[in-house]
Amino acid sequence: MPIFRLSPPFLAGANRVTLQMLQVLLALIPAVIAMTFYFGPGVLINVTLAVSVALITEA
């Protein structure tokens, strides 16, 4: 493959922001499960609310 970048390094690893963020979400799943277990389903409402607000303000 001819190179695209004109400055070194010309190689790039497979790391992407999307991948990193998916990892973060994965790591949060046990926490959410545990919280739901201890504090009831209200936690899920909380999470949904937070996520939707974040999405709306970001977009």
Next chain:
Amino acid sequence: MSAPLGDFPGGLKLPGHKKRSTQGPIRKTPISKQLVLPLQQHIGAAAVPIVEVGDKVLKGQRIARAEGHVSVCLHAPSSGVITAIGEHAIPHPSGLSAPCITIETDGEDRWIDRQQIKDFRQHSAHELRQIIRDAGIVGLGGAGFPSFIKLNPGVHHSVETLLINGAECEPYISCDDMLMRERADGILDGVEIMLFALRASRCILAIEDNKPEAIAAMRYALSGRSHLSQTEIVVVPTRYPTGGEKQLIQVVTNKQVPTNKLPIDIGIVCHNPGTAYAVGRAILHGEPLISRVVTVTGTDVPHAGNFETLFGTPIKDLLVFCETRRQPDEPFIQGGPMMGYSLAGDDLPITKTANCILVGVDDVAPPAQPLPCIRCGDCADVCPASLLPQQLYWYSRAKDFDKTRDYNLFDCIECGCCDYVCPSKIPLVSYFRFAKTEIMNQERERHKSDLARQRHESRLERLEREAQEKEERQRQRKAALAATKAAKAKEEDSTNTAEAADSVTEEKA
């Protein structure tokens, strides 16, 4: 004897892609019609031409002399006629031109008389260093620092260990590997001379474990030299950037080179196997440095391999010789894919520091606009110098260069590990290189303005002194004038009085 190996922080495991260029033996590149030799192929002052246009030169004849201490000579790589001395494009990331000597070869390749030294131990270390300097030998690993300086222990240091850096950690490059496989004896010749010049007590040959053939060849060559008992071969794990001087020292000796210090400060001198080979050729065979082994490889090179190439050979000729599928104007890389730089021009010569020409890579960095930094910290994890690339990035971007210095920007070896792992694809190394050259430029400007201030002040002083002297002269002249006037007046006066007296006497009479 073998102490446990050390380790350096960070680093990467990169796919090697070295097999591509190690399938065949080192081949000789045919002599090109025209050889273009930049006067500066090393760190330090450019060499000064000692030939003129139209001169006939022989292979190995000196065509430029070293200027100042940090400089080396330059030699004609083949016999022919000097056709031009002037600006020519050079392989440099800037794409700029620099003074070069152009030789039109005659194809005879006739050598000049070579002064061979059979027993170098009859000579002093100083004499050997002079020969090495006159042979134009520089570090062939890529930086191109004059080797004779690094073979001088000096009065303040004593060198314990000579480290031959055969790690060659960057992907694709295999010129040191092939040299060790095929010319192990020649390398050991050079090592013996280097040990003698440095008065070092031991030598370590460090080779990465992905080069079993080179290790075997060096071991075999070493077993034939019983007097080299202080030399050992150390196999180091394959990891990028083990071949960085400071990193390799950390792996092999478990010692760290302090910031702003050189390896010699902790008793270690590091040389490339190619340099050792060149030293051996220069002393034992009287051959100056006129060629080197260049790896030509990449996805667009079907007949990749290593080529013993004369300096000044146009890269174009070399690529044609390897039958590359390169499109016209397609940029190629000189050096490795991590630390090399891209070149675009066709008309560039091979120089002393050209270890690899790379046309097309496998895991190419895709075209992508950098995203904002998410502060994941991956860059700090892989940094072999334990720096904080994201902090350096913020400050370089904000052009807060004092801060980048506080964060030890100049310890960055520009290995590109941080860049490689960055999920946002931020060109971190480009920022660091930018900041480094900006800082160096500031220093240059400051130096220049200090000089200008001094010159201005001494000029003002001189003007004042001249004005004073002028005034003084005028005063003296005035005084002299006044004096003569007074004298004249007095004379007149006395004649007057005499006349008066005369008249008085006359009257009296």
Next chain:
Amino acid sequence: MLTAIIAITLLALILGLVLGFASIRFKVQGDPIVDQIDKILPQTQCGQCSFAGCRPYAEAIAAGEVDINRCPPGGEATIQALADLLDVEPKPLDEECGVEKPKMLAVIDEARCIGCTLCIQACPVDAILGAAKHMHTVIANECTGCELCVEPCPVDCIDMVETQPNPHTWRWPDPSHVDLQRRTGS
């Protein structure tokens, strides 16, 4: 009551003595702020700030007589550095003084030079070499690009040329301003 007064008086006396001693012992020669300002100025000695050189301008800044934005050769960087040093707001360059230009270098067309020495007298840093009735030349390394030699030349043989970067002084471009990608095809 009395003890307090005596104690305070004694304390004042002793501290006063210490202060008096310090002011003599650690007396600062000259005005260091002038030196600091002078250090920031580019030392072209061009006089575009209407002062006869960088030092007089530095003195005037230190005395608070003029603004910090009167140095075209230094440009924005110098104004920023001065603002940082003196803790004032940076201002755009005063256009009365000139505009920021790339670094220049005076070059004498040696064929036309008549050897009048006028430029030698004008050069603030003695960067022109020559004698009466002999050709003059500019020592490129010492030239600050102040253009003061251009005006006095009676035969107009001095040209200001932009300094060309060479591989030694070349700088890597700022990655936030240049495209590091190769524009491929189409």
